[in-house]
Amino acid sequence: MILRRAALTVLLSLALPFATQAQTVDAGGAKFETSAEVAGQKLVLNGAGVRYRAVFKVYAAGLYIKAKADTPDAIIKMDGAKRVQIKMLRDVDGKDLGKAFTEAMQKNMTPEDRSKTINGIFKFGQIFADIKRAPSGSNIQVDWIPGTGSQVFFDGKAAGEPIKEPEFYAALLRIWVGEHPADDNLKDAWLGKGKSR
Template structure:
């Protein structure tokens, strides 16, 4: 009987833990699901945060992986599909965003990796340029599936061709997780590290 009670308590504890994990994460009024399905696999939200430009909120970002990762090295080495989900918090010119992303990749990726990513960098820039402007409320994902490549989805719809080079997605993630990240506080947030933002 005692063993049964202990087992029941453990089951209840694991269920409460599961329900806690299953709660939606809200960042700057943008909701990120705790888990998603991608290419037949379950991904979990590794972390989410806000990209600031001085004191202005530019966008939120959420990172999804098959397993939790607490360092950039663990994120880049994580197996299986991955997703970076960006949600705009202000209007921004498409060409400007393309330039910022290109610079972020160039500043953080090793030279050889960036060179192998050029095709993807150009495709991403074309996607942003064709859009002219991303508006407050727009969201885009970049989904990476091993063996297939990276797909860009704008407001839930695929846009542009699949970017086949695996180096592209790695270089893309370095924008936020590299040695010169776009926003140091956002880097910590994507890694699940909770810190107070300096004012």
């Protein structure tokens, strides 16, 4: 009986690293949990990849939604809570990061979209200007919380007020899954069609 219990303990200790490993996804050295909870809703990691600028890794990003989806339209139109999680892989000035995000949103907008999101884009840019610096290892989340809006979190702390317009969060998602994505390989990773380099 004692030997059987000892053998079981050894087997469990050997299996545990594999069980733990299976619950995260690696993207450029950054780990993403395969599930998350936003506003009491359980979400799944749809995909994670790396944003490159030239040959340099800038950040790893993961998308959490309520059910797996493999098209931009399905992701954007899906109801319920959502999360974009960004893990910085190099030091970036907050203002520069905010500018890059807002410019990427504008590249994927129609004039009609722009009129509905201009207020949110301004607020979003200001949040990053206020952050001042996004060092390597820092964690940024932008959650869509139904009934509240888009809330930015920097290293777990709320940054700025929620941006209420749902059109803003759709514009945010198009940074990575729009017709002119920030990184083609990252778009593919989010859609389950490959991994970022």
